[in-house]
Amino acid sequence: MTQPHQTLGEYIIENQKTFQYSSGELSRLINSIRLAAKVVNHEVNKAGLVDITGAYGETNVQGEDQQKLDVLANELFIETLINREIVCGIASEEEDDFITVKGHNENHDNKYVVLMDPLDGSSNIDVNVSVGTIFSIYRRITPAGEPVQLKDFLQPGHQQVAAGYIIYGTSTMLVYTTGHGVNGFTLNPAIGTYYLSHPNMQFPESGRIYSVNEGNYIHFPIGVKKYIKYCQEEEGDRPYTSRYIGSLVSDIHRNMIKGGIYMYPKSSKAENGKLRLLYECNPMAFIVEQAGGKASDGFQRIMDIQPTELHERVPFFCGSKKMVEKAEEFMSK
Numbered sequence: 001m002t003q004p005h006q007t008l009g010e011y012i013i014e015n016q017k018t019f020q021y022s023s024g025e026l027s028r029l030i031n032s033i034r035l036a037a038k039v040v041n042h043e044v045n046k047a048g049l050v051d052i053t054g055a056y057g058e059t060n061v062q063g064e065d066q067q068k069l070d071v072l073a074n075e076l077f078i079e080t081l082i083n084r085e086i087v088c089g090i091a092s093e094e095e096d097d098f099i100t101v102k103g104h105n106e107n108h109d110n111k112y113v114v115l116m117d118p119l120d121g122s123s124n125i126d127v128n129v130s131v132g133t134i135f136s137i138y139r140r141i142t143p144a145g146e147p148v149q150l151k152d153f154l155q156p157g158h159q160q161v162a163a164g165y166i167i168y169g170t171s172t173m174l175v176y177t178t179g180h181g182v183n184g185f186t187l188n189p190a191i192g193t194y195y196l197s198h199p200n201m202q203f204p205e206s207g208r209i210y211s212v213n214e215g216n217y218i219h220f221p222i223g224v225k226k227y228i229k230y231c232q233e234e235e236g237d238r239p240y241t242s243r244y245i246g247s248l249v250s251d252i253h254r255n256m257i258k259g260g261i262y263m264y265p266k267s268s269k270a271e272n273g274k275l276r277l278l279y280e281c282n283p284m285a286f287i288v289e290q291a292g293g294k295a296s297d298g299f300q301r302i303m304d305i306q307p308t309e310l311h312e313r314v315p316f317f318c319g320s321k322k323m324v325e326k327a328e329e330f331m332s333k
């Protein structure tokens with residue numbers, strides 16, 4: 001039973017046995033993400049301040065180069081992940097190619113690959129709006145002992161062993177799944193501890209929020225245009241409410257709590273939309289499905305897509321099951 005005030009650390013230890021491979025490595029991996037997220041949280045929170053102190057040039061008071069926060073977050077997560085003897089490879093939205101991580105004594109024995117979007121919604125940083133981090137974890141498919149290969153990263157989403165996001169919002173939360181439901185932990189910044197605040201999160205089966213960048217309306221496929229019009233019609237519980245932050249993590253987090261659909265369709269300007277299958281769509285799809293929601297590219301399940309390249313993009317429809325099904329219905333017509 002869930003105890004009140006259970007910490008993330010306690011939760012990880014108590015639930016370790018439910019992992020498919022319970023050697024403790026995945027627990028340690030999630031622990032390291034928890035730690036890196038705290039550091040990134042600290043950096044994100046002082047973003048405005050750094051702008052002020054760095055306003056005279058490219059260097060800060062310590063003489064260090066000012067870094068864009070997405071580059072800094074990328075470095076912080078990579079640094080934390082490579083020092084743990086667990087990860088054999090990392091792929092990041094901020095890196096052109098995957099990174100091979102060696103284990104103890106320069107070997108290639110580590111078993112897990114991590115894919116991540118270190119800072120999602122980074123254009124919102126400058127205006128003090130919530131951003132996030134998204135991560136996705138797989139077991140390697142090449143034998144341990146050999147250097148990790150591209151195919152270890154190009155696994156369909158249903159092979160994920162864990163996925164999560166951190167939302168740096170009005171409070172900082174870590175939300176993740178290992179395939180046994182979804183739990184959310186809120187950081188108490190005063191003592192640097194995450195507490196289980198949202199046990200067993202459930203995506204409402206239906207909702208009244210639709211989230212899409214309607215500025216692109218003219219370029220959307222006809223099925224999407226018709227679904228948007230359906231959301232705006234006056235009938236039953238419609239018209240729905242439109243909410244779009246422009247931070248995938250925040251938009252989906254809100255919809256998961258309140259009920260809603262998030263859409264980033266393809267358009268005549270972007271054949272596969274904008275979002276990346278490996279760093280954004282697959283991890284969010286795993287979380288959303290584990291909470292009872294649905295994620296599709298408009299026609300098929302996101303997690304069944306066989307990736308062909310690291311930075312592949314895919315149209316994304318994600319949220320309350322009934323709403324995503326409705327959108328698919330409009331697109332199939």
Ligand code: AHG
Pocket residue numbers: 093117119120121122123213246247248249274
């Ligand atoms: P990132 O900051 O990692 O590049 O991701 C931004 C993404 C996503 O968070 C958001 O939902 C979407 O881009 C917004 O795109 P538009 O500005 O085109 O609506």
Ligand code: MN
Pocket residue numbers: 117119120121248280
């Ligand atoms: Mn992103």
Ligand code: MN
Pocket residue numbers: 070093117118119120121122
């Ligand atoms: Mn990003």
